[in-house]
Amino acid sequence: MDRFACLSALALFVAGSADTLAQDARLALGAKVFDTDCKTCHDTGKAKNDAPQLSETSEWKDRLGKGRAELYKNSIEGFSGYFAMPPRGGNPNLTDEEVKAAVDFLLYRAGLWQ
Ligand code: HEC
Structure with a gap:
């Protein structure tokens, strides 16, 4: 590997790790909020209250069809x-x-992280 290729590989590695760290931090925050404020309705095994359940891929995939921004908005408002x-x-x-x-x-x- 020449010096340039070596540096590019290093840059890609560092950028990749930073993405993973940002994703991990976001998911950790999301998991914490879920536990305190969303779980009562969205946890698995609560299907009778009609909220889409954790890990229910087909249900979330349909909803994600509206776009992530719409899901954010509907959760906030x-x-x-x-x-x-x-x-x-x-x-x-x-x-x-x-x-x-x-x-x-x-x-x-739900396996729909992008
Ligand atoms: C009191 C029960 C309850 C709690 C608590 C709750 N939800 Fe919901 N949520 C629902 C129900 C019921 C629906 C389905 C609404 C519908 O389709 O008419 C829903 C739908 C959603 C949707 C899909 C919206 C859409 O546009 O299709 C998202 C995203 C969501 N909830 C996120 C959250 C988040 C994040 C939290 C915690 C901060 C949370 N919910 C807490 C009951 C709840």
């Missing part, structure tokens, strides 16, 4: 398609970033 998703999961103290991280976590667990 509340959404009532057929049932009721309360604004910020019912916790007005959550910041937009916390709610968005929880949405990302839900998508990640």
